[in-house]
């Protein structure tokens with residue numbers, strides 16, 4: 152089931168396809184902070200002890216959609232064509 | 234040093250006195266040994282006292298994470314665990330995946346060295362600079378899933394290496410589990426942790442990794458992403474993991490282990506950080522006896538293999554076997570080998586039922602043996618010691634009943650597909666009969682000859698070496714080729730990249746050199762990188778020559794020279810292209826070629842003084858035979 156998060160309506164999230172590779176977080180932090188650090192990313196990827204998954208965007212998200220371009224699993228996709 | 238690529242530190246933890254120390258990573262060492270496997274080797278050379286008992290407090294556990302880990306380099310998530318392993322007595326490097334190395338780097342540590350023995354069960358919790366040795370009494374005796382779940386509930390999800398009851402009970406082929414999903418150290422890494430009363434190591438980091446040349450680095454990363462996206466079989470690789478065979482599911486569509494059965498069982502695909510294949514599966518049994526049972530595995534193939542071994546028609550029961558092995562932390566490969574030994578010896582009447590109980594190819598026998606080995610009950614106490622001890626205890630002829638090298642079972646039987654590089658690697662791998670460092674197109678059947686030449690070039694073998702490799706009556710010289718497979722593996726395990734063919738197919742020695750240079754700021758071209766890899770592998774070998782291993786330990790199992798009876802036919806050992814049957818003399822010559830290509834002493838099978846000096850390993854010279 153796909154959904155959008157209010158902080159970034161430009162990206163459609165499909166959690167079933169998310170593998171937790173964290174490339175979205177790595178590219179976001181690298182683009183805006185010059186460092187690979189998921190903690191600085193504006194997309195949050197979660198996995199609980201019981202393997203429940205979550206994805207959301209922080210208030211600081213610029214809606215640039217670069218993270219979606221690096222998601223090779225199709226879990227993030229642009230709602231608008233480039 | 235400037236911390237580009239590397240985290241910049243080595244953490245030392247002594248479980249005996251609780252002392253914790255952090256030392257800066259030496260830049261010259263980093264340049265010489267790259268990281269991961271390479272720096273682990275150097276630490277092992279300095280820290281492992283030759284002849285030390287694998288289960289003694291002094292035997293260190295050295296955990297390494299390469300310089301590319303923590304970045305977006307695809308599949309850069311390998312964690313390397315080096316120690317003297319109890320099954321072989323060889324200084325060995327086990328390799329695992331998932332988020333441990335990623336967290337370790339983010340916590341600021343390239344390597345973590347654990348020595349000593351705790352008084353009572355403990356676990357280590359590393360959170361950035363804060364390192365705690367905590368009481369594990371309440372989780373000792375629990376399996377990997379229960380123990381890690383309890384720890385994650387306490388500390389939240391993070392990187393973990395844990396052991397189950399097999400490790401606690403010092404089973405010689407117990408292994409560690411990373412994040413409950415990936416295995417590390419098949420020849421007793423679990424027992425080494427068990428001997429230290431170390432139930433688990435947890436790590437969480439909040440930092441990140443910088444690279445020296447961001448633009449140049451991302452250029453290489455984008456090239457790799459582009460290649461993966463354009464690869465026509467990428468979506469099949471993502472969907473089927475390592476069971477992808479040219480775009481279709483290796484086990485067929487229907488049948489008990491076909492694609493539809495797999496899809497019913499598979500609840501999620503899980504990736505290591507930065508990976509674009511995602512080979513880990515979370516399987517949930519949908520109904521019946523084991524309804525709701527969760528099993529994590531790096532491939533559904535493990536379930537299918539178990540089903541074939543034990544002739545188990547029900548998928549849920551075969552999954553249960555894999556589930557047990559992972560919970561207990563027991564190596565499936567070694568178990569399968571010993572299971573075959575018992576089947577063969579009892580069916581030929583060499584071993585009687587009153588000694589080992591009823592042995593049949595079925596679920597019940599497998600289940601029973603796993604329990605007995607893990608908890609060292611009855612025959613399990615003998616089997617837990619591995620091949621060598623088992624045949625000794627039961628008075629069996631090793632030539633007839635075993636197939637191992639240095640105590641590690643040879644999973645890749647050359648009588649099945651021919652003597653490819655993975656089959657051959659089992660002879661010369663310093664850690665024993667393990668195939669992983671011997672990759673080449675021979676992994677799959679029917680690869681054309683041109684592919685070998687191309688692959689050798691991609692791995693950075695110089696043109697004159699490629700000529701030597703291809704000059705062979707067998708199409709290619711497997712002994713000479715294997716040397717370069719090992720060096721290629723040394724690059725991957727040292728930088729931290731996953732060697733799986735689904736990942737390494739996108740890489741070349743050139744790209745690896747540029748990734749290393751742009752990440753770390755240490756300029757290195759392809760030639761220099763491959764010579765560092767050669768140094769890494771020579772030191773790995775030297776570590777074991779220092780332990781007393783020589784050419785005689787690289788001897789092929791006798792069984793390889795007997796015909797294999799399978800599917801109603803007899804199969805003999807042939808070369809990869811099935812040109813002809815291979816004799817002992819052929820194998821001897823191929824081993825000669827391997828040592829020659831390495832520049833080693835053919836008589837001892839160890840690096841020569843000249844070779845060690847040429848590679849800047851002068852310190853190892855006096856310890857060679």
Ligand code: SF4
Nearest residue numbers: 169170172173175222
């Ligand atoms: S890149 Fe895609 S698959 Fe990977 S963690 Fe992000 S959303 Fe999930």
Ligand code: SF4
Nearest residue numbers: 179212213215216218
């Ligand atoms: S849309 Fe842009 S800013 Fe927002 S999380 Fe993705 S990469 Fe970061």
